Amino acid sequence: TSKDxxxxxxxxxxxxxxxxxxxxxIWSFSLSASLAALxxxxxxxxxPPGPRPRTTSYRLLRPAKPAEAVRKVRELRPSLGEGCWVxxxxxxxxxxxxxxxxxxxxxxxxxxxxxLIRIPCPFNRSExxxxxxxxxxxxxxxxxxxxxxxxxxxSVGRQEIRPTAGITSACFDVPAPRSKRGASKGSSVAxxxxxxxxxxxxxxxxxxxxxxxxxxxxxxxxTGEASLVLMGSEGRRAVGLASTSPLVCNxxxxxxxxxxxxxxVPEQLPRARGRVDLRVQLFAGKQPPxxxxxPLTDAAGLGIEGWQxxxxxxGDRAGQELRGVFSIRSNKEEVFCCxxxxxxxxRAGVEAPTVLLITSDTHRADxxxxxxxxxxxxxxxxxxxxxxxxxxxxxxxQANATRPSHAALxxxxxxxxxxxxxxxxxxxxxxxxxxxxFQAAGFLTFAVVSALPVAPLESGLxxxxxxxxxxxxLSRRSGDAIDQALRWLPDAEGVPLFLWLHVFDxxxxxxxxxxxxxxxxxxxxxxxxxxxxxxxxxxxxAVADLGYVTAAYKSEVVGLDRELARIFSHPRLAGAVTAFTxxxxxxxxxxxxxxxxxxLYLDTLRIPLILAWPGAPAGxxxxxxxxxxxxxxxxxxxxxxxxxxFEGVDLLDEVDAxxxxxxxxxxxxxxxxxxxxxxxxxxxxxxxxxxx
Numbered sequence: 121t122s123k124d125x126x127x128x129x130x131x132x133x134x135x136x137x138x139x140x141x142x143x144x145x146i147w148s149f150s151l152s153a154s155l156a157a158l159x160x161x162x163x164x165x166x167x168p169p170g171p172r173p174r175t176t177s178y179r180l181l182r183p184a185k186p187a188e189a190v191r192k193v194r195e196l197r198p199s200l201g202e203g204c205w206v207x208x209x210x211x212x213x214x215x216x217x218x219x220x221x222x223x224x225x226x227x228x229x230x231x232x233x234x235x236l237i238r239i240p241c242p243f244n245r246s247e248x249x250x251x252x253x254x255x256x257x258x259x260x261x262x263x264x265x266x267x268x269x270x271x272x273x274x275s276v277g278r279q280e281i282r283p284t285a286g287i288t289s290a291c292f293d294v295p296a297p298r299s300k301r302g303a304s305k306g307s308s309v310a311x312x313x314x315x316x317x318x319x320x321x322x323x324x325x326x327x328x329x330x331x332x333x334x335x336x337x338x339x340x341x342x343t344g345e346a347s348l349v350l351m352g353s354e355g356r357r358a359v360g361l362a363s364t365s366p367l368v369c370n371x372x373x374x375x376x377x378x379x380x381x382x383x384x385v386p387e388q389l390p391r392a393r394g395r396v397d398l399r400v401q402l403f404a405g406k407q408p409p410x411x412x413x414x415p416l417t418d419a420a421g422l423g424i425e426g427w428q429x430x431x432x433x434x435g436d437r438a439g440q441e442l443r444g445v446f447s448i449r450s451n452k453e454e455v456f457c458c459x460x461x462x463x464x465x466x467r468a469g470v471e472a473p474t475v476l477l478i479t480s481d482t483h484r485a486d487x488x489x490x491x492x493x494x495x496x497x498x499x500x501x502x503x504x505x506x507x508x509x510x511x512x513x514x515x516x517x518q519a520n521a522t523r524p525s526h527a528a529l530x531x532x533x534x535x536x537x538x539x540x541x542x543x544x545x546x547x548x549x550x551x552x553x554x555x556x557x558f559q560a561a562g563f564l565t566f567a568v569v570s571a572l573p574v575a576p577l578e579s580g581l582x583x584x585x586x587x588x589x590x591x592x593x594l595s596r597r598s599g600d601a602i603d604q605a606l607r608w609l610p611d612a613e614g615v616p617l618f619l620w621l622h623v624f625d626x627x628x629x630x631x632x633x634x635x636x637x638x639x640x641x642x643x644x645x646x647x648x649x650x651x652x653x654x655x656x657x658x659x660x661x662a663v664a665d666l667g668y669v670t671a672a673y674k675s676e677v678v679g680l681d682r683e684l685a686r687i688f689s690h691p692r693l694a695g696a697v698t699a700f701t702x703x704x705x706x707x708x709x710x711x712x713x714x715x716x717x718x719x720l721y722l723d724t725l726r727i728p729l730i731l732a733w734p735g736a737p738a739g740x741x742x743x744x745x746x747x748x749x750x751x752x753x754x755x756x757x758x759x760x761x762x763x764x765x766f767e768g769v770d771l772l773d774e775v776d777a778x779x780x781x782x783x784x785x786x787x788x789x790x791x792x793x794x795x796x797x798x799x800x801x802x803x804x805x806x807x808x809x810x811x812x
Contacts, residue, residue, distance in 0.1 A: 177462065178342050178359060181366040181445060188334040193248045196241060196312075196328040198227035209235035209316075215324075227325040235316040238268070239328065245294070245309045248330040249338070249388065251276065253290045253314065256324040257283045260544040262317035265292045268310040278317060280544055280578045287326055293338060296390035318544060335389055335457050336362045342460075348582050349459040351384050351426050353604075355576050355588040358382070358459040361398075366447035369463060371402075375438040377465040378431040380611065385416060385423055385458050396450040398458060400432070403443040416448070416458055429611055431466065461586070464564065467614030474696035475558065475618045475759050476687070477751070479529070480680065481522060481571060482627040482717060483702035485515070485726040487677045492741070497640075497674050501685040502730065505700060509732025510740045512771070516794055517704045517748050520717050520724045521786035522573040523547075523581075525703035525748070526622075530554050530581055532752050532767035535784045540580075542787055543573045547580030554752040555584030557766045558618035558759075566617065568605045570624040571595040585620075598623040598683040609692050621687065625680040626706065628715055629659030632675035639678060640671035655714055669715060670708050695734050697758045699751055702727035720785050720792035720801050731771070733758050745794070746771050747781050 198205055200214055211230040229235050251265060264278035276292045316323055339360025340347040346357040361367055361383075371379065383398055396416040401409040412432055417423055434442070444463065450456050485491060489499040490506045492513050519525040519535045527533075527540040531551045535541050538551055547553075555565045567582065568589040569575065575590045576582035589604045605621055625632075632639075649666035657663045684700075687693055707713035707723040717724045727748060753768030769775060780795040785804075792801045 177369045178367040178446070178460075179369070180343060181368045181447075190250075190334070190337070191332045193330040193332050194241070194243065196239060196330070198225050198325055198327075200227075204240075206238040206240075207235070208237075229316070229323045229325070231316045231319055231321065231323050234318075235323070237314040237316075237325070238311060239314070240268075240311040242311070243309055243330070246296070248332050249294050249296065249335070250331040250333050251292045251294060251312065252329040252331060253292070254287050254326040254329070255283075255290070256287060256326070257281075258322055259283070260318070260542070260546075261323060262544065263290050264315035264317055266313040266315070267294070268313055270308070270310070273313060278315075280546060282546060293388045295388040335455060336360060336364070338388060339386070339457060339459055342367050346462055348576055348585075348588060349384075349386055350577070350590075351386055351459075353590055353592050354427050355582065355590070356382050356427055356459070356461050357586045358461045361446055361448060361458050361460040363448040363450055363456045366445055367460070368443065368445050371442040371444055371463065373434050373437045373440050373442060374465055374467065376435045376467050376469070377438065378468070379434050379442075379444075379463055380429070380431045380466050381463045382427050382429050382461040383414065383416075383458050384427040385425075387425075389457055394451050396448065396452075396456055398460075399447050399449050400430075401445045401447075402432070402434070402437075403445070404437060404440050409445075413449075416456075431611075434465075464615065466612065470614035472612075472614050473563075473616045473759055474692055475563070475755055476693055476696040476698045477554075477618070477620045477755065478684070478687070478698070478700045479526065479620070479622050480626060480700070480702045480728070481622065481624045482704065482706045483677065483728060484626075484705040484708075484723070485702075485728050487626070487674065488728050491728070495674065498678050499681040501681045501688055502700060502728075505688060505698065505732050506730045506739070508738050509698070509730055509736040510742055510772075512729040512731070512746050513741055513743045514745045515701070515727055515729035515748060516722075516725045516745070516781050516783065517702070517727050518783050519786065520704045520720055520783070522571065522703050523579050524784070524786065526574055526579070526581060527551075529701075529703070529748055529751060532749055534749065534782065536782075541784060546578065547583070549580070549583065551583070552766070553581075553583045554755070554766065555618065555620070557584075557752070557756060557761070557764050558616075559584050559586070561616070561759075561761050561764050563616040563618045564612045566605070566608055566612070567620040567622075568601045568608075569620075569622040570598065570601045571622070571627070574622055591624075595624045595627070598625050598680050602683050602687055605687070606690060609690065617692075619693075623680055623683075625676045625683075626673065630669060630672035630676050630715070631659070632672055633679050636675040636679050637672070640674045641668065642671075652712075652714075657715075666709055666714075673706070673708060673715075697733040697755060698731070699755055700728065700730040701748060701751060703748075718786075720783050720790050722794075722799060725783055725792065725794070731758070742771075744775055744777050745779075745781060746775060750775075 198214060209229040209231055213228050214225045215228055253263060260280060260282050262278060262280050265276040266273040267276060276294055279290055281288060281290050342359040342361060346359050348355040349358045398414040398416055400412040403409045414430055446460060448456055448458065486494045487497055488494055488502055489497055490503040490511055517525050518528040521543050523543045524535045524540045527538050527547045528535055530553045531538050533551060540547050559565050565585045566587045567585045570591050572594050573579060574581055576588045582588045587608060601621060601623055605619060651664045651666065657669065704717050705724045705726055706717050707721060708715060710723050711719060711721050713719055750768040750771050753766055754771040756764055756766055757770045780793055783792040789805055790801055790803045
């Protein structure tokens, strides 16, 4: 089997490691030339298209009526003065437009820090459901939009947008207004507030348009690919179902199966008045259909919030061809819509393969109890994982920032080539991802992440995932993320599953659980290691002792380990093919970099890597130099999917120990080459320690 052969490959790999070290200094290439090639900004190759996400099998039961047109309600042009736009920015001015957008004025802002624009314009919120900001910028920009209402501000959302060559449009869907009983109604708004959340230097606002879009168009086209639809912290890949257009699909039932799907009404859609149901009818030949009804409103007529999961017992129809019809039934004539995921079958009592990938943000390689050069730290859950698998003692990340590193892991493509070199850039849809590879092989794909840099819509890392849970704040604790992952597991019973869990505990601010806060203080509590002049702890200014902070980092890792024990002991996951790794490390004090992952020193690039699977050689250690880039290919091979196309090399095969490893710093400030005991860093711009 593939797992048996992996043991043999690992033995050859370990032997190859020692052989590689005997010729470690026999090399003849130019380090500077290699680094310069790595850092080249132009001419980078785009990964070829790979397997695409599964498309929904739904089709319309009958031809749809012609779609209504989007209607422009109002266009707001920049103006300054009393009763006009109010701007908070380093500098701003109005300029006359010509060329592609003539006949008006544009607002030019210098945004070295966050900028704020308040636009007084009283209107009725029920008149529009989309705001389009038309602008020009020189680089990726983060924009946030708020409604100015009587009791303060109502956030509409925030977006990261990569500008085009001309005028770029940022579209914000505005939730329908709610009454206290949940039904849609009109409400007055005093104006809009636009926030520029990133320093883009120069931002030019051309206009803001208020649009009324038919509600049926607020969800993905039911005849096309399912897209991620967010409800609160959860996103699921779905299409739109309207009360005017029932959907139909054909199904062949496997033995002992349940027919599963999810549905829900996103916040931006209007809530129903009165009783509204999702009705599912299953037809088999000439037999009367079985009908299943799921309420979209409660007994009081209020809309039910969030995703709902449904499972219909169809085991008595094994081998039959079913025709499923999905429709919305209401006692009102108005159009009502909901999101509907593609269907899949689960099978009780059937063992199915599981692949678990855990990435621990900002986790140093030496902060494992089992690490060969580790610090004194208690990580019994991770130590036990290493004891039943393989610990790679020399693994490097390809970037020192969260999003570029995760993009490399999920595409097996170097940051130079996938182009994501900052936490603001978005992974393009052309890059084949690890989730898409598993999905093409018939796996369900779930992701649970804990911080904004890997949030789905902002990062593009949701490609190929059918479910994606995010933090509603900047970040969340690992316990909350693990709770979500465990809640989802029953929905994948008897189905192959790829689960990605991202945890953020080891990232600043280091604020461990109260019961662990003093675990490693010891003599450090005597404040014997004062901060260097000019250094302060932005999340806890009263602290000025280095020992206190490094102890807090260790305690964060211990707290994470305790939470991970719940994952590793779960019956479905205890026998999973499992990888534990990180996106990058952390510099605690070395090189005058304090509590940050700036720079490409080994403190920042060395990361933990543990692989475990049923039948793995227990307690094996591999000293060979490897890189995070190859984890995805290795997981596919361990899952028996050697035939599935994906880049990278299997880390359990004989890896060339003489292969140099390259890393690229955030914003392309620097590049590094690690090879045969040498680590070379090339600064590509005038050095900025806070950014490189």
